[in-house]
Amino acid sequence: MIPTLFIFAYLGVVLYIGIFAFRRRSASTEGAEEYFLAGRSLGQYVFLLSLFGTNMTAFAILGSSGHAFNNGIVTYGLMASSSALIIPLSLFLIGTRVWALGKKYGFITPVQMFRDRWECSHIGTVIAIVQAAFLVPYIIIGVMGGGTAFNAISGGRVPYWAGGAIVALVVMGYVFFGGMRGTAWVNTLQTLLFLSFGAIALVVIGTGMGGFRESAEAMLQTPASAALLTRERISPLFFFSYTFIPLSSIAFPHITIFCLTARRVSQFKRTVVLYPICMLVLWLPCVFLGVMANRATDVPEIRQKMEARSLLAVEGSKLAPEERDKLRSTMAGDDVLLLLLDRFAPAWLAGLLGAGIMAAVMASDSQILALSTMFTEDVFAFYGGKRRFGEAAQVHTGRVFIIVITLAAYAIALRSPQSIFDLAVQYAFSGYSALAPLLVAALFWKGSTKWGALAATVWTAGAVVAVAIFQHIVVAPAGPPKVIWAVGGAEVLARTSGGTAVFGLMPVVPMTIVSSLLIVVVSWLTKRPGETTIGRYFKAAS
Amino acid sequence: MKGRVLAAAIVLLYVLHQDFWYWRDARPLVFGFLPIGLFYHAVFTLVLSLTMWVLVRYAWPSQFSDELGEEGSWAERPTTAGSVSKAAVNPSAEVRPSDDQQGDSER
Numbered sequence: 001m002i003p004t005l006f007i008f009a010y011l012g013v014v015l016y017i018g019i020f021a022f023r024r025r026s027a028s029t030e031g032a033e034e035y036f037l038a039g040r041s042l043g044q045y046v047f048l049l050s051l052f053g054t055n056m057t058a059f060a061i062l063g064s065s066g067h068a069f070n071n072g073i074v075t076y077g078l079m080a081s082s083s084a085l086i087i088p089l090s091l092f093l094i095g096t097r098v099w100a101l102g103k104k105y106g107f108i109t110p111v112q113m114f115r116d117r118w119e120c121s122h123i124g125t126v127i128a129i130v131q132a133a134f135l136v137p138y139i140i141i142g143v144m145g146g147g148t149a150f151n152a153i154s155g156g157r158v159p160y161w162a163g164g165a166i167v168a169l170v171v172m173g174y175v176f177f178g179g180m181r182g183t184a185w186v187n188t189l190q191t192l193l194f195l196s197f198g199a200i201a202l203v204v205i206g207t208g209m210g211g212f213r214e215s216a217e218a219m220l221q222t223p224a225s226a227a228l229l230t231r232e233r234i235s236p237l238f239f240f241s242y243t244f245i246p247l248s249s250i251a252f253p254h255i256t257i258f259c260l261t262a263r264r265v266s267q268f269k270r271t272v273v274l275y276p277i278c279m280l281v282l283w284l285p286c287v288f289l290g291v292m293a294n295r296a297t298d299v300p301e302i303r304q305k306m307e308a309r310s311l312l313a314v315e316g317s318k319l320a321p322e323e324r325d326k327l328r329s330t331m332a333g334d335d336v337l338l339l340l341l342d343r344f345a346p347a348w349l350a351g352l353l354g355a356g357i358m359a360a361v362m363a364s365d366s367q368i369l370a371l372s373t374m375f376t377e378d379v380f381a382f383y384g385g386k387r388r389f390g391e392a393a394q395v396h397t398g399r400v401f402i403i404v405i406t407l408a409a410y411a412i413a414l415r416s417p418q419s420i421f422d423l424a425v426q427y428a429f430s431g432y433s434a435l436a437p438l439l440v441a442a443l444f445w446k447g448s449t450k451w452g453a454l455a456a457t458v459w460t461a462g463a464v465v466a467v468a469i470f471q472h473i474v475v476a477p478a479g480p481p482k483v484i485w486a487v488g489g490a491e492v493l494a495r496t497s498g499g500t501a502v503f504g505l506m507p508v509v510p511m512t513i514v515s516s517l518l519i520v521v522v523s524w525l526t527k528r529p530g531e532t533t534i535g536r537y538f539k540a541a542s
Numbered sequence: 543m544k545g546r547v548l549a550a551a552i553v554l555l556y557v558l559h560q561d562f563w564y565w566r567d568a569r570p571l572v573f574g575f576l577p578i579g580l581f582y583h584a585v586f587t588l589v590l591s592l593t594m595w596v597l598v599r600y601a602w603p604s605q606f607s608d609e610l611g612e613e614g615s616w617a618e619r620p621t622t623a624g625s626v627s628k629a630a631v632n633p634s635a636e637v638r639p640s641d642d643q644q645g646d647s648e649r
Contacts, residue, residue, distance in 0.1 A: 073577050073579055073580040074579075076580055076583050076584075077559070077561070077579070077583045080583070080587070081559060081583040081586050081587050081590070082559060084587045084590050084591075085555060085556065085559060085590055088590070088594050089552065089594075089597075092594070092597060092598070096603060097603075211575075212574075212575035213571075213574040213575045215575070216571055216574070216575040216576075216577070217571075220568055220569075226568060229568035229577040229579075230564075230565065230566050230567060230568050230577065230579060231564075231565050231566075231579055232565065232566050236560065236562050236565065239560065240560055243556070243559065269598045269602070272594045272597070272598055273591055273594045273595045273598055274591065275591075275594070276587045276588070276590040276591040276594065277587075277588070277591050279587060280584060280587040280588065284580075284584055287580070288576070288580065
């Protein structure tokens with residue numbers, strides 16, 4: 001009961017912050033730039049913490065520990081240290097340039113920049129639609145994470161559907177009222193909370209388990225659990241593939257848009273340097289605790305997950321696909337951290353730490369705001385809505401859109417059984433990684449054209465849909481990958497237990513490489529924008 | 543030359559991230575409980591932060607400070623977004639005051 005009360009108190013605080021931002025903002029202007037970009041005025045600490053919080057979704061805590069529970073320590077290198085390399089680098093190279101151009105030309109969305117850079121209009125709309133389509137699953141995982149976390153923290157008192165609904169309503173509330181300023185302030189609080197979470201959880205759970213030394217040694221005694229302290233459950237090729245996933249970060253519209261909120265370009269400096277440290281502080285405890293959860297066999301739910309995992313490994317090939325799916329659902333570890341807290345932390349601390357988890361789970365705010373920004377700027381305003389109805393109507397439209405998209409995401413989240421992690425990675429992350437070359441081409445290559453951008457965008461959309469259809473049609477095997485297409489002994493296409501493999505790599509690799517090639521080849525074959533346009537970009541931002 | 547050295551450092555870090563040499567080893571357990579593979583990547587993350595500091599210190603794009611000035615306001619900032627290009631943002635965008643004129647609440 002106490003943890004549930006903590007969560008409600010926390011939700012009340014973040015809602016208040018959103019409304020406070022609304023009241024503070026209403027004293028100045030009601031313009032689109034103020035609502036959608038906080039007037040390009042965020043200070044360096046709000047910028048750093050909010051940007052980091054925006055990048056961390058439900059899987060940063062729940063998904064990472066869940067993935068580590070079933071796959072071992074590889075989770076850290078797979079997701080955290082690769083992101084700690086790629087994301088700050090992309091902020092340094094791309095984020096600063098996007099900021100400078102946005103500041104100079106008044107861009108609020110990346111599509112506005114693409115339209116200007118490549119002298120196009122409807123192609124920009126196509127890019128906006130594809131970006132928006134990839135963002136929706138990301139929002140859904142936020143709602144799903146909210147439902148899962150609330151249900152687990154409350155000990156089942158708050159059902160999944162109600163937890164998801166409450167989280168969705170609170171997020172909708174402070175985004176609706178506070179816009180970017182409210183969202184950034186809430187994200188700052190959330191980041192501080194969940195950064196503290198890791199260290200506290202590590203101490204509390206470690207003490208409760210009687211220290212980690214014995215647990216680690218005990219895990220090394222049996223082959224099944226010893227493998228979790230190495231990376232042998234994942235192939236080096238898959239590990240390499242995964243470094244393409246963090247490319248998605250800068251291409252996510254909410255991150256590109258967020259780059260425009262900094263008051264000065266120098267605010268990127270501290271963000272670039274401290275970003276890896278933030279990753280370490282958050283992910284190392286979560287991954288380690290996820291692995292150590294395998295020792296908490298006195299927790300019935302955890303024991304059940306381990307039994308399901310073992311059964312799937314031994315008997316999986318003999319089971320029907322539906323039974324395998326059921327076992328996969330049972331062994332999913334998204335709630336192991338919550339179960340550990342429930343087992344080892346006192347109720348009040350579990351509640352406090354639960355609020356930290358909720359903070360990470362509720363990161364879908366920026367995505368919802370980004371979708372609203374894109375709709376109002378790239379569609380409503382671009383096609384004359386702002387001219388006809390004025391800027392106030394544009395902001396009102398954005399707010400209505402926030403309600404519509406949140407309700408739609410909630411409805412979908414209720415029906416989607418797939419694990420948080422898989423859903424996010426397979427669709428949204430891979431898609432955005434393949435769209436990242438658009439930003440690189442726009443900012444660094446004078447020869448890029450709108451047709452090259454269109455080719456890459458259409459390819460990306462098609463590839464994501466193709467992978468989704470493929471995985472829907474071909475049932476996931478229980479054990480080794482099922483080879484679908486081989487040429488001369490080389491496995492071209494295979495269905496794995498977790499997704500799809502192309503030449504043994506995750507689909508994101510060929511998707512991103514082909515996307516880059518398409519931009520280059522099609523741009524070579526088509527006419528470049530005028531010299532005046534190119535001159536403005538490469539004088540100002542290269 | 544400086545840029546090439548830093549680019550090479552980034553490539554080297556990418557290679558070091560693919561640490562196949564600890565792939566199947568859990569031991570030694572650093573501090574008695576942290577598997578070597580996890581410890582390696584934790585240290586790697588700290589090295590990344592240091593590298594980013596070097597990048598920011600020695601390779602910060604100078605044109606931003608040259609063109610934007612300390613407050614980040616462009617001297618040649620257009621008065622309307624519509625003046626950017628024919629197919630640009632929103633042809634009807636209104637004049638936006640600079641940050642200094644907006645009376646930034648966080649400043």
